[in-house]
Amino acid sequence: MNATPNPAAGTGGIPEVRGAGRHQYLAFTNRGTPAGELLRRYWQPIALASNLGPGAPPLPVRIMGEDLVLFRDDLGRVGLIDRKCAHRCTDLALGRIEDGGIRCPYHGWLFDVNGRCIEQPAELSPTAKDRVKAKSYPVHEAAGAFWAYMGPGEPPLFPNYPALMGGDQYRYTCRWRGECNWLQASEGNIDPVHTSYLHKVELTDETMRARWGVFANKSRPAISIEDTRFGVRLYTKRAMPDSPATSVRITNFVMPNACAVGGFEGYLGNGGLTMLWDVPIDDHAHWRWEFIFHRSGKLDKESLDAQYQSEKAEGDRMRRQQEQLFMQDRESMKEKAYLGLGECFSVHDIAITQSQGLIHDQIDEHLGSTDIAIVRARRMLDEAAREVQAGRDPRGVVRKAEDNDFRDMVVATNVIDPASTAEAYCALIASDGTFFGLDPA
Ligand code: FES
Numbered sequence: 001m002n003a004t005p006n007p008a009a010g011t012g013g014i015p016e017v018r019g020a021g022r023h024q025y026l027a028f029t030n031r032g033t034p035a036g037e038l039l040r041r042y043w044q045p046i047a048l049a050s051n052l053g054p055g056a057p058p059l060p061v062r063i064m065g066e067d068l069v070l071f072r073d074d075l076g077r078v079g080l081i082d083r084k085c086a087h088r089c090t091d092l093a094l095g096r097i098e099d100g101g102i103r104c105p106y107h108g109w110l111f112d113v114n115g116r117c118i119e120q121p122a123e124l125s126p127t128a129k130d131r132v133k134a135k136s137y138p139v140h141e142a143a144g145a146f147w148a149y150m151g152p153g154e155p156p157l158f159p160n161y162p163a164l165m166g167g168d169q170y171r172y173t174c175r176w177r178g179e180c181n182w183l184q185a186s187e188g189n190i191d192p193v194h195t196s197y198l199h200k201v202e203l204t205d206e207t208m209r210a211r212w213g214v215f216a217n218k219s220r221p222a223i224s225i226e227d228t229r230f231g232v233r234l235y236t237k238r239a240m241p242d243s244p245a246t247s248v249r250i251t252n253f254v255m256p257n258a259c260a261v262g263g264f265e266g267y268l269g270n271g272g273l274t275m276l277w278d279v280p281i282d283d284h285a286h287w288r289w290e291f292i293f294h295r296s297g298k299l300d301k302e303s304l305d306a307q308y309q310s311e312k313a314e315g316d317r318m319r320r321q322q323e324q325l326f327m328q329d330r331e332s333m334k335e336k337a338y339l340g341l342g343e344c345f346s347v348h349d350i351a352i353t354q355s356q357g358l359i360h361d362q363i364d365e366h367l368g369s370t371d372i373a374i375v376r377a378r379r380m381l382d383e384a385a386r387e388v389q390a391g392r393d394p395r396g397v398v399r400k401a402e403d404n405d406f407r408d409m410v411v412a413t414n415v416i417d418p419a420s421t422a423e424a425y426c427a428l429i430a431s432d433g434t435f436f437g438l439d440p441a
């Protein structure tokens with residue numbers, strides 16, 4: 001494990017480093033770091049909604065190195081405040097939910113969902129509490145998760161991404177804990193070659209198997225990218241065996257730590273996509289969030305859930321530990337599984353990015369032509385971090401209602417006529433609103 005000491009891990013400006021490793025600073029996201037300030041300009045998923053129903057105990061939450069507590073007060077309001085009590089630093093995850101807030105169990109100070117101290121029962125001065133305010137962040141509930149805005153000023157609009165639309169019947173939400181830095185995990189999502197290798201498995205499900213043939217196609221891909229208002233769009237074209245047609249896969253990097261790709265929902269055909277977020281817990285761990293969406297309302301969530309639960313240990317960790325080489329099964333690698341870690345693609349992604357080290361060292365890389373989207377995403381993050389330092393909104397932050405429509409976040413996996421182009425196919429899908437207008441379940 002190579003927890004690289006890096007000058008960029010500190011606070012302050014963007015390091016003026018040239019050449020390889022100049023974007024290493026993006027890995028570090030504690031408050032005050034350039035990348036930390038960038039990621040804090042966007043809504044981030046922080047907890048599963050199912051973990052904080054009415055009457056639930058307070059939930060400790062660690063995000064980008066900040067220790068916070070998420071709680072639902074006895075009036076049903078949800079707040080995210082500093083985990084340390086503002087009096088003498090007691091852990092508020094031990095707090096009592098009562099009287100319109102969370103009460104510290106040490107001396108009874110009571111904080112509301114906005115972090116205001118509303119009672120100090122043992123203090124002499126009745127107004128002393130008015131001078132106490134715990135750090136607090138706005139919270140929004142959507143798509144089976146709580147989201148926080150941890151930046152300064154007015155939060156941007158919550159983005160209306162297609163995968164977050166619709167009710168629970170259209171979507172499956174879950175998360176996994178990855179024991180490595182967020183950036184390498186995020187970069188794995190915009191690396192179109194790995195589907196043909198890492199994820200090559202003998203799937204048991206027949207429909208999935210038929211569709212996955214397109215993904216697992218090993219002919220050398222032609223990858224092209226274009227900037228979008230929210231990130232980078234990737235076109236991956238591959239020749240089809242025994243046919244003049246072309247296989248096309250359209251996926252997206254979504255600023256600053258998300259992506260929109262075709263995934264499990266693909267067996268239901270067009271009209272679905274998976275969005276992933278890799279949210280830093282701290283420099284050495286992240287949450288991989290999955291929002292799997294299909295507008296037909298026919299997602300087979302039970303089989304997905306069964307597969308995921310069989311791979312999970314407590315706390316949304318993977319059952320397969322790195323120290324045991326993730327229980328790799330060499331026998332299965334002979335014919336069934338390229339990686340030998342079973343059929344679950346999330347497990348493949350998490351294991352392989354963990355294997356790159358706690359903090360992937362960019363100095364040791366030899367990037368190839370197929371890493372084109374990763375290179376562009378790093379530059380885009382770097383440009384955006386500079387925008388933030390200059391006091392401007394970075395790319396993808398939504399402030400106006402008319403910009404909050406993401407029909408252009410096209411995700412597709414298909415075989416197209418050789419006379420057509422991937423770009424024309426993308427424009428067609430964007431204009432026919434494939435992801436919009438939910439079909440009745
Ligand atoms: S430490 Fe919390 S009330 Fe004293």
Ligand SMILES: [Fe+2]
Pocket residue numbers: 188194195199345349
């Ligand atoms: Fe993957």
